[in-house]
Amino acid sequence: MTKVIVVVGPTGVGKTRMGVALAKQFNGEVISGDSMQIYKGMDIGTAKVTQTEMQGIVHHCIDLLEPYETYSVKDFQTQVRQTIDDIEKRGKLPIIVGGTGLYIKAALYDYTFNETEDNHEAFRQKYQHLSHDELYQYLKSIDEKSAQELHPHNRQRVLRAIEIYEQTGKRKSEIVAAQEHICLYDACFIGLTMDRELLYKRINQRVDMMQDDGLEQEVVTLYQKGLTRSHQSMKAIGYKEWFDYFDGLISRDEVYENIKKHSRQYAKRQYTWFRNQFPVVWFEVNMHDFHQTIRNVVTYIKKWID
Numbered sequence: 001m002t003k004v005i006v007v008v009g010p011t012g013v014g015k016t017r018m019g020v021a022l023a024k025q026f027n028g029e030v031i032s033g034d035s036m037q038i039y040k041g042m043d044i045g046t047a048k049v050t051q052t053e054m055q056g057i058v059h060h061c062i063d064l065l066e067p068y069e070t071y072s073v074k075d076f077q078t079q080v081r082q083t084i085d086d087i088e089k090r091g092k093l094p095i096i097v098g099g100t101g102l103y104i105k106a107a108l109y110d111y112t113f114n115e116t117e118d119n120h121e122a123f124r125q126k127y128q129h130l131s132h133d134e135l136y137q138y139l140k141s142i143d144e145k146s147a148q149e150l151h152p153h154n155r156q157r158v159l160r161a162i163e164i165y166e167q168t169g170k171r172k173s174e175i176v177a178a179q180e181h182i183c184l185y186d187a188c189f190i191g192l193t194m195d196r197e198l199l200y201k202r203i204n205q206r207v208d209m210m211q212d213d214g215l216e217q218e219v220v221t222l223y224q225k226g227l228t229r230s231h232q233s234m235k236a237i238g239y240k241e242w243f244d245y246f247d248g249l250i251s252r253d254e255v256y257e258n259i260k261k262h263s264r265q266y267a268k269r270q271y272t273w274f275r276n277q278f279p280v281v282w283f284e285v286n287m288h289d290f291h292q293t294i295r296n297v298v299t300y301i302k303k304w305i306d
Contacts, residue, residue, distance in 0.1 A: 009192035010267035019097030033098020045238030080107035145173035
C-alpha cells in the first residue's frame with residue numbers, strides 16, 4: 001500500500017514550513033491540500049507557498065485554474081490520486097499539506113460521490129426566494145445531520161444536500177454514513193497545534209501581513225476582471241469580505257477585522273473536523289524553536305516508516 005504523509009492543522013500553525021522540512025528529510029514532494037490554492041492570481045489571501053518558501057521542493061495542485069473556473073471535490077480527488085501515483089512511481093514520498101479537510105478525506109478515503117442529474121441551476125432558481133437562513137432551516141427539517149456539518153450561509157453546499165435528497169430520496173448524511181471510511185493509502189496523519197489564544201494572535205498578525213503585502217490590490221485586480229461574490233474562488237476567506245466594501249457597505253478596516261474573525265472561526269472548525277475525521281497524531285508547535293517541532297515529527301515518522 002502506498003505510503004503518504006499528511007500534515008494537517010488550523011490556518012496559520014506552520015503546515016507549509018513543516019511540509020517542506022519533511023519533503024527534504026524523506027525525499028518527498030508536496031501536494032497542496034488547500035481548496036483555494038488551485039487558483040492563479042490568488043496568492044496573498046490564500047497564503048500560497050512562495051518560491052522562496054518551497055526551498056526547491058516540488059509542489060503540486062497549485063495554480064491549476066483561472067479564478068472564474070469551478071473545481072469540485074471530485075475533481076480534487078481525481079487530481080490528487082493521479083499525483084500520488086506519479087510521485088510514487090518516481091521513487092518519492094507524497095506529502096499532502098493543507099487545511100481543507102473534506103478535500104483531503106475525499107482524496108485518501110473510499111469517498112464516493114452520489115450521481116444526480118446535472119440540474120444545479122434549476123435548483124438555484126427553485127429556491128432563490130429563500131434567504132440563507134430559511135434554506136438552512138429547510139435542510140435541517142429533512143436532513144438534520146448534514147445541516148449540522150454545514151455553515152448556514154454556505155448556500156451552495158446547503159442546496160447540494162437538498163438536491164441530493166429531492167432527487168434520490170436519500171439523505172446526504174445517510175449516503176456518507178454508508179461508506180466504510182476506509183483509507184486507501186498507508187497514511188500517517190501529522191497534526192500541528194498550539195495554544196488557542198496564541199494561534200488567534202498569529203492569525204491576526206498574518207492578516208496584518210497580508211494587508212502590508214498588498215491583499216487589497218490583489219482582490220481589486222480580480223474584481224476588475226469581472227469576478228463576483230458568486231464565483232467559487234471568491235467565496236474564500238480573504239476575498240469574500242471585500243464585496244461589501246466595494247458596494248460601499250463597510251469600511252476597509254471592517255474588511256480586515258472580518259477576515260481576522262472569519263479566519264479564527266475557520267481555525268476552530270478545522271480542529272473539530274480533523275479530530276473527528278482522521279486518526280491524527282498531534283504535535284505541539286514550539287514557536288521559539290520550530291526546528292524542535294520538526295525533529296519531533298521526523299522521529300515519529302521514522303518509526304512509522306520502519
